[in-house]
Amino acid sequence: MGRCIVITSGKGGVGKTTVTASLGLALATLGKRVVLVDADVTLNNLDLVLGLEAAVTYDLYDVTMGTCRLKQALLTYPDYPSLKLLPSVHPLGEVDKTAFREVVEELAQTQDFVLIDCPAGVDDGFVRAVSAASEALVVTTPTATALRDADKTLGYLDALRVSKTALVVNRVRGDLVASGEMLSVDDIIKLLHVRVAGCIPEDDVALSMCGATPVGTAHHQAVNLLARYVIEGKGKVYDPTYIYRGPLGSLRRWLKKA
Ligand SMILES: Nc1ncnc2c1ncn2[C@@H]1O[C@H](COP(=O)(O)OP(=O)(O)OP(=O)(O)O)[C@@H](O)[C@H]1O
Ligand SMILES: [Mg+2]
Numbered sequence: 001m002g003r004c005i006v007i008t009s010g011k012g013g014v015g016k017t018t019v020t021a022s023l024g025l026a027l028a029t030l031g032k033r034v035v036l037v038d039a040d041v042t043l044n045n046l047d048l049v050l051g052l053e054a055a056v057t058y059d060l061y062d063v064t065m066g067t068c069r070l071k072q073a074l075l076t077y078p079d080y081p082s083l084k085l086l087p088s089v090h091p092l093g094e095v096d097k098t099a100f101r102e103v104v105e106e107l108a109q110t111q112d113f114v115l116i117d118c119p120a121g122v123d124d125g126f127v128r129a130v131s132a133a134s135e136a137l138v139v140t141t142p143t144a145t146a147l148r149d150a151d152k153t154l155g156y157l158d159a160l161r162v163s164k165t166a167l168v169v170n171r172v173r174g175d176l177v178a179s180g181e182m183l184s185v186d187d188i189i190k191l192l193h194v195r196v197a198g199c200i201p202e203d204d205v206a207l208s209m210c211g212a213t214p215v216g217t218a219h220h221q222a223v224n225l226l227a228r229y230v231i232e233g234k235g236k237v238y239d240p241t242y243i244y245r246g247p248l249g250s251l252r253r254w255l256k257k258a
């Protein structure tokens with residue numbers, strides 16, 4: 001039976017969909033069978049991030065309504081046969097919570113990981129996405145507002161009996177952390193008393209690549225470490241400050257600001 005992990009946040013726009021796509025790719029590269037489920041029914045975009053929008057015929061709503069079989073709605077990511085997507089393209093379709101959970105359970109029978117991309121907020125869509133998962137990754141940026149929402153979300157997850165939770169800190173600027181202008185992962189652990197599974201640097205170039213990140217980039221290394229942490233339940237998280245330490249690091253920080 002595969003692991004069902006919801007990628008959630010509370011606050012919108014912090015990187016849930018991006019993390020779902022890049023983590024899915026990293027897990028598939030490590031040989032895992034992965035399916036990504038777009039549970040953001042109203043503002044779906046996981047198909048777009050993966051560059052699969054033109055391939056969509058059926059979606060999650062069709063499966064829950066019995067319009068098609070689960071297999072017919074699943075899309076395979078080109079070059080990665082072990083990475084699949086169950087898209088959402090009916091923004092007004094009411095997806096029933098029990099039917100959603102049954103779909104996720106069916107997927108978990110043949111996959112190692114089912115990653116559920118959750119909508120922002122903590123209303124019905126959140127409850128539906130979370131109720132099908134036994135684990136959660138809470139994505140946040142290192143800002144006060146996102147961290148407060150992440151903290152509240154951790155409380156809701158606990159109330160919904162999802163106890164295996166960890167944070168993914170996204171859009172971290174190593175130069176700003178090194179100069180003390182942005183919270184570090186250690187600061188966040190002290191503030192929220194939570195496990196941190198990953199630290200993903202701010203990286204615009206890598207993100208224009210339909211979920212895939214060029215090998216060797218900081219973003220690629222960070223997502224790989226996150227994937228290993230997810231598989232093993234422990235491990236190293238990426239340190240975005242390492243190139244900004246020492247005399248050469250000060251010069252890089254200065255150049256970044258200039
Ligand atoms: N590490 C990163 N570096 C730079 N940009 C990023 C990073 N992560 C995400 N982004 C950008 O932030 C924006 C929001 O990301 P994304 O759509 O993944 O957030 P979300 O939490 O899924 O949003 P929503 O709550 O609307 O579903 C996108 O433009 C994405 O490319
Ligand atoms: Mg999203």
